[in-house]
Amino acid sequence: MCMQIVTPRDSTTQHDLPNKNMEAVKKEEMKKGPWKAEEDEVLINHVNRYGPRDWSSIRSKGLLQRTGKSCRLRWVNKLRPNLKRCFFSGCKFSAEEERTVIELQAEFGNKWARIATYLRGRTDNDVKNFWSSRVKRLARILHNSSDASTSPKPPSRRNKGQNVKPIQCFYPPQVYYFQSFGLVEEEVTTASSSSSKILPYSSSDQVDEALRLSESGIKLEHQPFSFGTDPLMSEPHIANQQATIPFYPESRELLARLDNPYYYDILGPAGCSETLFALPQPFFELPPAERRCRHVSKDDEEEEADVFLDDFPADMFDQVDDPNQSP
DNA sequence: AAAAGACGCAACCGCCGGAAT
DNA sequence: GATTCCGGCGGTTGCGTCTTT
Known part of the structure; x- marks a missing residue:
């Protein structure tokens, strides 16, 4: 799985951008692909501090080059507490x-x-x-x-x-x-x-x-x-x-x-x-x-x-x- | 040993509805 | 009331791993 760097181009991505930062962000690169441990850590810290909300602010604050949707998805699907983990065979559906x-x-x-x-x-x-x-x-x-x-x-x-x-x-x-x-x-x-x-x-x-x-x-x-x-x-x-x-x-x-x-x-x-x-x-x-x-x-x-x-x-x-x- | 196929999974995309402006 | 923004959701894709041939 290769890391991919793209610029925002679709309407969905632009919807995530606050107006005030739109021009600036357009010049930035949006990161996609697998999450790194450091990114997870940043996301977890944000949630610990502000709760699982304001996903878009994670980028507007310059914490991560990820869309709000991507952050939310990462949290909901992987980082949220009490998820079944794959340490052994826990992921398999019983x-x-x-x-x-x-x-x-x-x-x-x-x-x-x-x-x-x-x-x-x-x-x-x-x-x-x-x-x-x-x-x-x-x-x-x-x-x-x-x-x-x-x-x-x-x-x-x-x-x-x-x-x-x-x-x-x-x-x-x-x-x-x-x-x-x-x-x-x-x-x-x-x-x-x-x-x-x-x-x-x-x-x-x-x-x-x-x-x-x-x-x-x-x-x-x-x-x-x-x-x-x-x-x-x-x-x-x-x-x-x-x-x-x-x-x-x-x-x-x-x-x-x-x-x-x-x-x-x-x-x-x-x-x-x-x-x-x-x-x-x-x-x-x-x-x-x-x-x-x-x-x-x-x-x-x-x-x-x-x-x-x-x-x-x-x-x-x-x-x-x-x-x-x-x- | 290599190729092909099956499988599981993470992550992205597009649509939608509700809230905010 | 119209527009914009955000978050949620379902569909889909791409890739790594494992098994079979």
């Missing part, structure tokens, strides 16, 4: 965070900043990047699947070392699609118990898109999947678990048009809204009226904890320490 993002994306759309408020230590950029990479992966999977290759692809590097048979990487791409875009209600069944999580809603647009994908000739495989084989779920990788994918009634009716036996086989009982998956509370806002009321039975909760949580990274519990606590 399975719980992935589920939360998927569900909230289905509920709110691409409102990354809003979604990020539900994930302690995550920024909108984190969520956006996570979603973007997930969509890219999905697109690639769909593309590969539409090639209709009969020979299964080997596990991606994300599955390396998980002792997964390559063939298991294939379950219907549409399921990936629906999961990623919040269409499905997923029921996770273990040997001794079951729990379910309900994704918020299914829009007709999403179903239409799914139908379009189906009509484009995407190959379907007739087999269940396990968590350990989901190329889009980085963790946990729990073997010997299978999931059925029931849909909401209206989605089901549309999906029937897919005319594929897979869906008829995997559809579970409709309207199974009794066992519900609990979303974390937002950390920076409290819109209780918009939160869907969910509950998990005690047995299911304990069982899920036994089966799932032991394999989760410890930091994933950061977000559920105290749901009532809001900074």
Whole structure:
């Protein structure tokens, strides 16, 4: 990544410039690219002194040759306290965070900043990047699947070392699609118990898109999947678990048009809204009226904890320490 | 060992809405 | 009321790293 020095030229940059300094700054060079430690230090000192505001004044005071927007972005995404760091594997989204993002994306759309408020230590950029990479992966999977290759692809590097048979990487791409875009209600069944999580809603647009994908000739495989084989779920990788994918009634009716036996086989009982998956509370806002009321039975909760949580990274519990606590 | 591809991430860009003038 | 400025947000890009071939 190379450092880049440019002069202000676009309207956005000029908007950041106070009028009184416009002429002077036009002659100056604006610094872009990666931040140096010294610049971070200057920015942190400024925030410590004046608070996270008046970003433009950082340049007008001659402290940094950065736009106010750049300063704000640096602070929000990297320097702000209580962000999850990448010292070890802390940056990676936990399975719980992935589920939360998927569900909230289905509920709110691409409102990354809003979604990020539900994930302690995550920024909108984190969520956006996570979603973007997930969509890219999905697109690639769909593309590969539409090639209709009969020979299964080997596990991606994300599955390396998980002792997964390559063939298991294939379950219907549409399921990936629906999961990623919040269409499905997923029921996770273990040997001794079951729990379910309900994704918020299914829009007709999403179903239409799914139908379009189906009509484009995407190959379907007739087999269940396990968590350990989901190329889009980085963790946990729990073997010997299978999931059925029931849909909401209206989605089901549309999906029937897919005319594929897979869906008829995997559809579970409709309207199974009794066992519900609990979303974390937002950390920076409290819109209780918009939160869907969910509950998990005690047995299911304990069982899920036994089966799932032991394999989760410890930091994933950061977000559920105290749901009532809001900074 | 080298090339290609996948992936994660930081940072920039453009648009927008609200506040200030 | 119009204009300017600032900050917030979502989309996108570019680059380094890692894995696979």
